[in-house]
Amino acid sequence: MTPDAGPSPAADAAAAARLLAVDPAGLGGAVLRAGPGPARDRWLALLAAALPAGTPMRRLPAGVPDSRLLGGLDVAATLAAGRRVVERGLLAEADGGILLAAMAERLEPGTAARLAAALDDGEVSVQREGVALTLPARIAVVALDEGIAAEEAPPAPLADRLAFALRLDDLPPADLAAWAPPARVDAARARLPRIPPDDRILEALVKSAAMLGIAGIRAPLLALRAARAAAALAGRDRMEEADAALAVRLVLAPRATQLPAEAPTEDPPPPEPPPPEPDQNQAQDQTPPDPGPDQQQMQEMLLAAARAALPSGLLATLDLREQARRAAGASGKAGARRQAARHGRPIGTRAALPRSGQKIALVETLRAAAPWQAIRRRERPIGPRLRVLREDIRIRRFKERIGTTAVFVVDASGSSALNRLAEAKGAVEMLLAECYIRRDQVAVVAFRNRGAEVLLPPTSSLVRAKRSLAGLPGGGATPLAAGLDAAAALAREASRRGRTPLLVLLTDGRANIARDGTPGRPKAEADGLDAAAALRMLGIPALVVDTAPRPQPYARKLAEAMAGRYLPLPATDAARLSAAVAGVRDAA
Amino acid sequence: MDIALDDRAAAALTGATPPRRAARAGGRPPFPFAAIVGQDEMKLALLIAAVDPSVGGVLVFGDRGTGKSTTVRALAAMLPTMKAVAGCRFNCDPAQAAQLCDACRADPRRVVQTVPVPVVDLPLGATEDRVAGALDIERALAEGVKAFEPGLLARAHRGFLYIDEANLLEDHLVDLLLDVAASGENVVEREGISIRHPARFVLIGSGNPEEGELRPQLLDRFGLSVEVRTPTDLPTRIEVVKRRDAYERNPARFARAWEAANRDLRTRILAARKRLPKTVVPDATLEAAAKLCIALRTDGLRGELTLVRAARALAALDGDAQVTVAHLKRVAPPALRHRLRRDPLDEAVSTTRVERAVAEVFGP
Numbered sequence: 001m002t003p004d005a006g007p008s009p010a011a012d013a014a015a016a017a018r019l020l021a022v023d024p025a026g027l028g029g030a031v032l033r034a035g036p037g038p039a040r041d042r043w044l045a046l047l048a049a050a051l052p053a054g055t056p057m058r059r060l061p062a063g064v065p066d067s068r069l070l071g072g073l074d075v076a077a078t079l080a081a082g083r084r085v086v087e088r089g090l091l092a093e094a095d096g097g098i099l100l101a102a103m104a105e106r107l108e109p110g111t112a113a114r115l116a117a118a119l120d121d122g123e124v125s126v127q128r129e130g131v132a133l134t135l136p137a138r139i140a141v142v143a144l145d146e147g148i149a150a151e152e153a154p155p156a157p158l159a160d161r162l163a164f165a166l167r168l169d170d171l172p173p174a175d176l177a178a179w180a181p182p183a184r185v186d187a188a189r190a191r192l193p194r195i196p197p198d199d200r201i202l203e204a205l206v207k208s209a210a211m212l213g214i215a216g217i218r219a220p221l222l223a224l225r226a227a228r229a230a231a232a233l234a235g236r237d238r239m240e241e242a243d244a245a246l247a248v249r250l251v252l253a254p255r256a257t258q259l260p261a262e263a264p265t266e267d268p269p270p271p272e273p274p275p276p277e278p279d280q281n282q283a284q285d286q287t288p289p290d291p292g293p294d295q296q297q298m299q300e301m302l303l304a305a306a307r308a309a310l311p312s313g314l315l316a317t318l319d320l321r322e323q324a325r326r327a328a329g330a331s332g333k334a335g336a337r338r339q340a341a342r343h344g345r346p347i348g349t350r351a352a353l354p355r356s357g358q359k360i361a362l363v364e365t366l367r368a369a370a371p372w373q374a375i376r377r378r379e380r381p382i383g384p385r386l387r388v389l390r391e392d393i394r395i396r397r398f399k400e401r402i403g404t405t406a407v408f409v410v411d412a413s414g415s416s417a418l419n420r421l422a423e424a425k426g427a428v429e430m431l432l433a434e435c436y437i438r439r440d441q442v443a444v445v446a447f448r449n450r451g452a453e454v455l456l457p458p459t460s461s462l463v464r465a466k467r468s469l470a471g472l473p474g475g476g477a478t479p480l481a482a483g484l485d486a487a488a489a490l491a492r493e494a495s496r497r498g499r500t501p502l503l504v505l506l507t508d509g510r511a512n513i514a515r516d517g518t519p520g521r522p523k524a525e526a527d528g529l530d531a532a533a534a535l536r537m538l539g540i541p542a543l544v545v546d547t548a549p550r551p552q553p554y555a556r557k558l559a560e561a562m563a564g565r566y567l568p569l570p571a572t573d574a575a576r577l578s579a580a581v582a583g584v585r586d587a588a
Numbered sequence: 589m590d591i592a593l594d595d596r597a598a599a600a601l602t603g604a605t606p607p608r609r610a611a612r613a614g615g616r617p618p619f620p621f622a623a624i625v626g627q628d629e630m631k632l633a634l635l636i637a638a639v640d641p642s643v644g645g646v647l648v649f650g651d652r653g654t655g656k657s658t659t660v661r662a663l664a665a666m667l668p669t670m671k672a673v674a675g676c677r678f679n680c681d682p683a684q685a686a687q688l689c690d691a692c693r694a695d696p697r698r699v700v701q702t703v704p705v706p707v708v709d710l711p712l713g714a715t716e717d718r719v720a721g722a723l724d725i726e727r728a729l730a731e732g733v734k735a736f737e738p739g740l741l742a743r744a745h746r747g748f749l750y751i752d753e754a755n756l757l758e759d760h761l762v763d764l765l766l767d768v769a770a771s772g773e774n775v776v777e778r779e780g781i782s783i784r785h786p787a788r789f790v791l792i793g794s795g796n797p798e799e800g801e802l803r804p805q806l807l808d809r810f811g812l813s814v815e816v817r818t819p820t821d822l823p824t825r826i827e828v829v830k831r832r833d834a835y836e837r838n839p840a841r842f843a844r845a846w847e848a849a850n851r852d853l854r855t856r857i858l859a860a861r862k863r864l865p866k867t868v869v870p871d872a873t874l875e876a877a878a879k880l881c882i883a884l885r886t887d888g889l890r891g892e893l894t895l896v897r898a899a900r901a902l903a904a905l906d907g908d909a910q911v912t913v914a915h916l917k918r919v920a921p922p923a924l925r926h927r928l929r930r931d932p933l934d935e936a937v938s939t940t941r942v943e944r945a946v947a948e949v950f951g952p
Binding site for chain 1: 728797
């Protein structure tokens with residue numbers, strides 16, 4: 001951290017709470033990366049103290065059902081009353097206030113998308129169970145991110161819409177203790193709409209975002225709103241540079257994917273580190289419209305603010321985090337497919353008596369019973385108001401098997417790389433295309449040198465699968481057992497979620513690193529066969545594609561050990577490979 | 589804390605759901621279509637669909653925060669109005685006697701009124717009964733009457749049905765939508781209700797490829813597929829933020845400032861619709877379209893048909909009497925890129941392939 005870093009991160013974090021209180025719906029909220037503890041509690045207390053009296057604050061439990069999140073028919077009340085009673089959801093209840101999303105790193109993509117829609121529209125549209133209504137939901141979401149590993153992060157579509165990202169665990173406790181309970185922000189709120197637009201600040205913020213390698217328009221827009229809220233909070237009637245600087249530190253710096261150059265010249269500098277995505281760094285190739293000297297000065301000041309807010313080494317972390325997030329996809333990973341596993345694919349309802357474990361579709365049952373109420377009441381005048389007979393009962397139908405997760409295990413070691421890593425990649429890409437058509441999920445594990453790496457957790461995004469493969473380097477030793485163990489772990493995880501795992505191993509089978517990481521062929525091969533046998537015990541259907549230039553016994557032995565099919569790549573064309581995978585898949 | 593609204597309040601709220609999203613978020617007008625910066629391919633695709641709905645739906649795929657939803661929702665305030673039978677729950681078209689619903693057919697003294705073209709959101713979490721329509725629980729419970737409560741498909745008739753995050757939609761709903769979009773008719777057979785009503789709409793789906801793929805079956809059903817990207821040049825980005833900020837500060841004033849531009853678009857659509865039946869597709873153009881599709885080996889005839897229809901709508905929008913290769917060139921990427929024998933891994937590759945084929949077949 002440079003000596004002229006300006007306000008401390010702790011002071012900025014406190015400022016974020018106050019800004020959010022000024023304009024919750026405009027700023028969207030914050031990602032609070034912190035374990036449960038005093039830091040988080042204190043920040044939330046700050047926010048609560050700043051918010052005008054009576055502002056709703058609701059907790060969003062992990063795995064919240066639609067009926068609670070969006071609202072819908074209140075079945076119990078409807079039955080009791082004999083008429084339709086509508087229940088408001090959390091989004092509508094939190095209108096004008098804050099929704100606290102607990103364990104946001106495990107938020108399901110569907111839930112995140114619903115929150116995102118409410119953030120975009122300021123209202124929640126309910127079209128469920130006979131209820132059709134639109135209710136205001138001008139909310140801010142505070143995503144409580146308790147993730148530990150880099151890839152555990154709130155779903156990107158949600159995080160993208162929340163202005164602030166704060167890492168409270170890194171703040172020194174002494175600074176936290178200095179947080180004073182703020183005054184309420186009613187006056188600032190009244191001032192907010194009167195703060196006029198300022199093209200100079202707007203342009204500087206957009207430029208700063210571009211120079212920090214931030215794709216997308218949302219970040220500069222959120223920064224602009226933050227600057228406006230800061231001006232209102234400071235009691236000013238126009239935005240000043242200090243407001244813009246605060247906005248840059250709080251909104252733009254956490255999203256940076258590249259460092260701005262030290263001294264910006266007339267033209268923006270050439271890119272420094274190659275950013276992960278080509279379309280992300282196009283922004284910096286552009287020449288900004290000729291800035292006046294004043295503008296130039298402010299730009300420099302803002303970039304200095306951004307640099308100060310980026311402690312050394314943070315960029316690498318951010319970059320990794322972004323990559324990991326992309327790899328983990330929209331989902332908070334663990335939460336993503338859990339629901340699917342619990343329920344399978346809903347395919348409507350049918351009339352039947354529920355056996356154990358089946359779910360009654362209450363609304364559908366009600367609907368089935370409703371037309372007969374008058375007749376039934378006539379037949380037996382005494383009894384409950386609502387008569388539901390067994391033939392009315394509807395149960396939910398789910399499709400049991402919800403799909404296959406194909407785990408690709410790619411040997412990227414030196415021997416394979418020399419031989420045909422490129423061809424193996426080609427084969428995997430072709431197989432991925434097959435998976436796409438069948439809507440399988442895919443995961444990619446690569447092993448080389450000392451260990452195995454999950455390049456891609458199970459996902460249905462093939463764009464990501466392809467990207468992860470393209471970046472796969474080759475070379476090094478062959479830790480076969482580690483690769484198979486990692487694949488087995490993924491496969492077990494997939495079956496736990498109700499999916500059918502399927503393993504495609506591309507290797508020449510020449511292991512030379514044992515499980516414990518020691519080199520040496522005999523032990524490594526024994527370990528490899530051992531891991532293969534473990535896969536067989538799990539009953540995971542497998543296909544071994546031999547990437548050796550000439551078919552050799554190693555890979556074949558491996559295939560036998562895992563009771564899988566064996567296919568030598570040299571003799572394989574695209575059609576045979578795809579037929580083989582289809583065969584294995586059908587056997588699953 | 590659960591707040592149960594009583595039934596009158598609920599009914600009031602239900603009834604208050606406007607058929608068109610003219611007013612969102614506290615009664616503010618939508619962002620004006622004409623004020624959207626860039627995203628030309630997407631805007632063109634939507635205009636084409638507005639001129640000729642038979643082009644068959646628009647799929648919008650692209651990065652986060654590129655204004656996909658904003659653009660679609662801006663449609664409602666920009667589109668020309670239409671005539672409908674007053675009081676009809678299905679927005680029946682009085683000019684199409686053959687397609688009237690049963691109620692309109694039975695009523696000889698139909699009153700005609702002018703209504704906005706519906707642009708209906710299919711929100712996430714929507715259940716099948718609200719999409720297709722179902723027995724009205726309220727009336728069934730209270731009066732013992734089997735009444736049909738129309739769903740979103742009925743509301744979207746003759747307009748647009750928008751699915752944001754189409755890749756997150758549950759499969760059984762997707763199947764239902766595809767079925768209805770293909771047949772133009774919604775058939776409900778449940779709870780002793782048997783009803784069919786016209787449901788012709790332009791399906792608009794949007795999504796982000798990073799969040800998961802669309803089913804290929806779904807992909808094929810869209811007439812046009814457009815890619816949206818974040819603008820990368822600084823002046824455009826500044827302009828986007830500027831307009832957005834101006835809109836947020838005073839939505840009504842911003843909408844008024846752009847109303848003239850929106851009106852111009854509306855006039856253009858109306859003129860194009862009028863011109864469309866008279867727009868000639870010469871044999872040479874048909875041949876060129878066929879050549880392009882053969883060069884790209886697109887599956888089936890749907891691609892070719894869409895290509896020609898989209899080109900004709902474009903010619904009509906441009907005020908041209910004849911469809912030329914120049915029109916084909918402009919609509920070839922959105923009409924064909926999702927129909928190539930797939931390399932599903934890379935959409936950019938599909939676009940490049942279309943462009944390359946266009947250059948090869950039509951010359952530079």
